[in-house]
Amino acid sequence: MFARFSFLVVLLPLQIGLAKNNYDIVIRSLECKIIAWKYVNEVDCQLLRKRTPVISARFSLNQTLDHFDIYAVFDLLKKDNTRMNIADIKMDGCKYLGAMYQNNIIGKLFKRLKSVSNLPSNCPVPKGKLYEIRNYTFNSDEFPPGAPQAKWQMRLKLLKRSELVADISFEGSVVYNT
Template structure:
C-alpha cells in the first residue's frame, strides 16, 4: 500500500488449518470516493510459461456495490464480504479500521475441471491513476488423490 495514505496495515497468514487462511487489517489516512481496480490473472504452463487469462480494469466503487455476477472476481467479492467488514460501495472512510478475517479460497467456488496448475492474480487499486494498493495472490490447483 502507499505508505503516506496508510495509517495501519497488518497481514497474517495462518497455516495451522488444513487450508491456510489470511487475515488483514487496514486503515487509510484519507477518504477514498473513487478508485479503479486493475486485475490480472495468469496461469503458468509447463516450463513456467505465463499464460494470461484475464486483464481487466473496472470501477472499484461499482465493483464493491455489485451484488451479483458469476465470474471469478464476483466470487472473490462474495467470499470477501462473508469474512470482512468491507464497505458495500464508496466512500472508503478515512480512519476507519477494515478487517478481512480468515479468508481462504474455497474449491467448490471454482471450475471443477480446472487442471493442476500454478497461478497468480495481481490486483492493483488506483486512485487517479496513482497506485495505492498492490496485492499479489500466488496459488496452485492441486488434487489430493
C-alpha cells in the same frame, strides 16, 4: 433401465451443484505492498494456512477515498516459469464494492468475503476506520469443476486515479486429490 438410472445418479448431482470438486486451492504466498503511504495508514496481510488457504488482512486509510480502481492480472505459470496471461481486468472499485452480490463465480467468492469482513458496500471509503478480513477461507467448491492442475499468480493493483496505491499478489496452484 439400470443404465438410465446410473446415468441419472452420476449426472444429476453435477447439474444441480451437489458434486464436490476433487481438487484443492493451495496458496504458496501472499504479499501486500503499499506504494503510496499518503493514502494508507496501516496494512497487514497474513497467509494463515496454505492448503485450503485461510487469509486475514487489515488496513486503515489516511484519506477518504471517493473513487478508486482495481486492476487485476491472472497468469498461469508454465513448467519453464514463463507466464501465460489468462485475464487482465480493470474495474471501478466503488462499483465493485456495491456489486459484490452478483450471481456469478466472482460474486459468490466476494459475497462470502463480505461476510467475514467489514468492508464498505460503496464509496466513499472513510479514513481512520480499521477494515479487516478475518479468516477468509478459499473453498474449491466455489470454483468451476474441472479446473486444470496448474500454478498461477494473481496480482491486484489498487489505483487512485492513475496513481498506484497498493500492490497485492497471490501465488498458488490447483492440486488434484488422487
